Amino acid sequence: SQQGEEDPQALSIQEGENATMNCSYKTSINNLQWYRQNSGRGLVHLILIRSNEREKHSGRLRVTLDTSKKSSSLLITASRAADTASYFCLTGGGNKLTFGTGTQLKVEL
């Protein structure tokens, strides 16, 4: 089974609202990355947070990492319709790579 579990599975919000999605994992990691996928196409890298970091920002994105709880959250502030996509976390530890199950975000006008 996949190491990363994400919740919620699906999230529908209005434009301008904030969206929060969570990723939990099971084993030790070196870092955690978040990716976005639009309509079943290739993935776009959003942000990478290393295991010794607790929080990272990039534009409207804020990522937190709690290694004691083996979880991470991605916050998208002031969401836009263009943010509608699936979001995945990717955990890396040694030679092992595991994607989360993904959160489908829909931002409505």
Next chain:
Amino acid sequence: EAGVTQSPTHLIKTRGQQATLRCSPISGHTSVYWYQQALGLGLQFLLWYDEGEERNRGNFPPRFSGRQFPNYSSELNVNALELEDSALYLCASRSGTSGGAGADTQYFGPGTRLTVL
């Protein structure tokens, strides 16, 4: 700078046949990763190549194989195709290998959609 490219975009095969998928990494990147995204199963790590060698593979049967060429491009071969091999196959590349498989940002190609009839 050109991104990761994959070919073909779509591939339709029948059960039992073989499929070959190709990937060209970003110039200067030596590591290539393959992933399978099947309906209901999410994104699964398939293979990792670097400097022409297989570094790691996911939980897939031996009929999934590949190679990396001297120019760092890569090929994924799926033998004896089964219906459940129908999926989007994504290739990603990154520069360097230090820090393990997931140490740095991976850049993804648009994928090859394989349909097995």
